[in-house]
Amino acid sequence: MNKHMSRYVNRDLSWIEFNRRVLEEAQDPDNPLLERAKFLAIVSSNLDEFMSVRVAGIQDQIKAGYTKMDFTGYTPAGLWRRLMKRTAQMVTDQYRTYREVLRGLAKEGIAFRSLDELSASQEKAVDEYFHEIVFPVLTPMAVDQSRPFPLLHTKEIYLAVLLGRENMPPEEEPFFAIVQVPSILQRFVSVPGRTNSKKNEFVLLEELIERHINTLFYGYTTIAVHPFRLTRNADLTLNEEGAEDLLEEIEKEIRRRRWGLPVRLEYGKGMHPYALQMLKEELEQGDNMIEIDGPLDLSFLMRFTGTLQGYESLRFERMEPVYPLEFEEEDDLFALLRERDVLVYHPYESFDSVNDFVTESAHDPDVLAIKMTLYRVSGQSELVQALAKAAEAGKQVTVVVELKARFDEERNIAWARQLEKAGCHVVYGLVGLKTHAKITLVVRREQQMLRRYVHVGTGNYNGNTAKLYTDIGLFTSHPVIGADASALFNEVTGYSSPYDWKAFGVAPTDLKQKLFSLIEREKEHASEGKPAKIIAKMNSLSNQEMIDKLYEASQSGVKIELIVRGVCCLRPGVPGLSENIRVISIVDRFLEHSRIVYFHNGGDEEVYLSSADWMTRNLTRRIELMCPVFDVRLRKILMNILRLNLEDNIKSRELLPGGVYEPVRNELPPMRSQFEARNISNWKTYRYSGG
Incomplete structure (x- = not known):
């Protein structure tokens, strides 16, 4: 292990790696085109939540002058710089992929057009749509000495408009106004087809508004129009002790969330310097301003793909759940x-x-x-x-x-x-x-x-x-x-003194301790020279004590296989620390969400289901539950589900000691666990090879 490398991967940097795995699904040419578009939408909505919660929290720490390192060796300021660099690179890759997917869709007859590409009849149709449907909903908001800068909603798209007057002296500052792109209307506007064409064509709502912007500012000339979008701090800060009625307190907080402090400003490529400066000053944004080469907020692609009729060949094969x-x-x-x-x-x-x-x-x-x-x-x-x-x-x-x-x-x-x-x-x-x-x-x-x-x-x-x-x-x-x-x-x-659980592990009182004792038992088996194994499947692993416990077990000779979809702060495969630990992540059509824990227990195998990830919040600040599966037949089914995951060599990525993931590739026959699981006999039939 590199002597400068921390024993742990940083949680937020690990999350960036997870979102990059989602982006890889959008980039995968083997995935159908409309599914790739959906993955692009998920990358955007994931990033929105990350910015409004995690990055917002880091910014709060920086503003408060907090300089202490976390357990992974990062100060808030140092971590913030790394995150901004990594997210900027991810956004660049995301929009490159977006253009590639768009080219593929165009070949299939689904096309986004710029307004100057439309025929005369198409142009007439979208102009009518603007005047009849869009125009009545729009509200131009001028910003001047008598009209202060409006309070902007989080994650909404706005247009920054610069205006001039006839014969205006060149040294005079332009007039500045803002127009919200109404989220109540579809972001994509369907364009009537050309004669003898079977293509489905669309224009973006913001581009249609931009084209007609002069109808909102009669008597002025338009200098520039550019889209922008603000993300605000969305973390709830509740004083539960002082809340007379939790329902009302949360309702108030939700209203406040709309006006949380700005954490990110996205703006269209080539924005006029004057407009950009205005936004920077008014929104007090310095470093977290991201220029976007394409439409802002690609999460609209989720609704877009859902609205399109037909095109079954561009989607995953339909899968109907069977009744048990x-x-x-x-x-x-x-x-x-x-x-x-x-x-x-x-x-x-x-x-x-x-x-x-x-x-x-x-x-x-x-x-x-x-x-x-x-x-x-x-x-x-x-x-x-x-x-x-x-x-x-x-x-x-x-x-x-x-x-x-x-x-x-x-x-x-x-x-x-x-x-x-x-x-x-x-x-x-x-x-x-x-x-x-x-x-x-x-x-x-x-x-x-x-x-x-x-x-x-x-x-x-x-x-x-x-x-x-x-x-x-x-x-x-x-x-x-x-x-x-x-x-x-x-x-x-009600009121109840701590209960002596017979089967459950319950957080925050004893779940962590129960898991520790089960891990300790495997350590003892390993030290006695007996087979010892742990398999755990979860969404995230970030609790330092839990990671240290797994490191100890690895050093004792316990074989540990972890299936962690998202954040993983543990470094596997490090000599002398974690060489007996393997970590994989599966990102595919369905969101891997189940939490299953297996202990070999000297051959008397135990399997548990759980609501809890192995994160500090789950183990210490939430009511969580871990329940044993007593039925031997059902335990074998769960072990089979784990086996399917562990043998995946198509959608599985393995975590390397350096904190990056690489696709699992081996000489075994191709196996995609989520596709195999569609055949229910594949996991209801016992053929588990582990232990």
């Missing part, structure tokens, strides 16, 4: 779960199984209570409607709603109010802790006794993301898991 066979074969869901546990793997298996579990519980007269955690819920959630019906039917319904799920706060507030009106007990978790555990508990009266049925998941109760994310769900009536589930809800909703 176990539930298909058994009418009585509760009878099935009394007999055996059931595992579902989304998106290959349908989320309808979860909806049906809650809906059947809501309608079953013998169900007395339903308790559930909701973190991010989809738009028209069947779950929310079922919970409301259960409460209206007189059942005890308790819902722990996480109001602080970043960027989903407004939606969660709406559901919370709806559930309260229906008679549900709505609880907003514990002060200072986000409730991130994903669990449902159903209490049912059966033959003079009560039986508990539990669903534990690695993903949110969200039917939309369940079609796009890989996640695992476990249905069980195991009495030990049921007792722990009851205790967990009691801790979150």
Whole structure:
């Protein structure tokens, strides 16, 4: 290991590497063109969130004069410089890829045109669209001595307009105005086809407004028009202790977020120096100004690809989730779960199984209570409607709603109010802790006794993301898991002294310690010369203590395989430190989101499902859950899912000691884990070769 190299990869630099892996999917010529366009959109929205949260936090530290190094060896100022350099390079690559994808789409008959490329009839049609639809929505905002600079919304596109008057002396400063490009209208305007042409042609809304800008400033001449976009600090800063009503406090914070301090200014290439100087001074932006060679904010491509009809050859092959066979074969869901546990793997298996579990519980007269955690819920959630019906039917319904799920706060507030009106007990978790555990508990009266049925998941109760994310769900009536589930809800909703968990690991109280003791057990096996192995799959690994624990295990001879999609601060393969650790990341059609942990345990293998990544926030500042899978058959299925990931040699990248990733290439037959998983027998049939 280079003596100047830190033992750890910096979290934010690791995130940049992750977003670059997303960009590589947009660059991959083997991916269909419209899917490549979607990946470009994801790169943009990822970068927006990174700027408005992570970079905003670093800027706050710099402003506060904070100069202390983090555990990876970076001061805020030093890290900020590295991040700006890396993001600038990524944006350059992103727009180069955008132009390449556009050229490919044009060959397929999907084209973005500049206005001067249109025929006379097309020009007439878009001009009519402007005057009838766009013009009435526009608001020109002049900036002068009597009209101060307007308060600009975060992540909206504006046009900076420089104006002159007839016979105006050359030394006189131009007039300055701003026009917002209305986000209520589609960003891409469809252009009627040319005669005998089957092409789908579009122009960008901002270019159409620019063309007609003089209609907004009658009597003035246009000197220059350039687009720009501001990103503001979007981190919530809540004083929960002092919040009388958390709902109201969060509603206020969301309003404040729109006016957070600016953290980034993007502007169109070749912006007039006077306009750029005006924006720089008014928005107090110095170093974080990015010139964009192309349309600002490529996240519009997500909606664009979704709106286009047809073109199936330019998309991934359609994949319909199948309804889990176990539930298909058994009418009585509760009878099935009394007999055996059931595992579902989304998106290959349908989320309808979860909806049906809650809906059947809501309608079953013998169900007395339903308790559930909701973190991010989809738009028209069947779950929310079922919970409301259960409460209206007189059942005890308790819902722990996480109001602080970043960027989903407004939606969660709406559901919370709806559930309260229906008679549900709505609880907003514990002060200072986000409730991130994903669990449902159903209490049912059966033959003079009560039986508990539990669903534990690695993903949110969200039917939309369940079609796009890989996640695992476990249905069980195991009495030990049921007792722990009851205790967990009691801790979150009431006063409860620390509980002696029989099955669960629960953050922030004991999950980290439980993981440490399981890692320690593997170390002991290795030191005794027995086989010792850990496989862990998660989104992110950044907790320093956890990394150190894994380094210790590696030095003891434990074989460790990590499947970490996003941030990874651990350096694998470093002699004397981590030579027994391998780290891979899979970025593909679906977002790898499941958290699974495997311990060899001297041959008595253990597998756990978890809601928690191994980040400091998950282990210390959130209510998280790790649940064992007791059923041997289901453990083997989970080990098979891990095997599929570990054997991927098409979409898998391996983390090198220097902190960069390279594609996994070997002599084995090509294997793309997400495509293999579409054939359900590939992971439901036990053929795991590890251990």
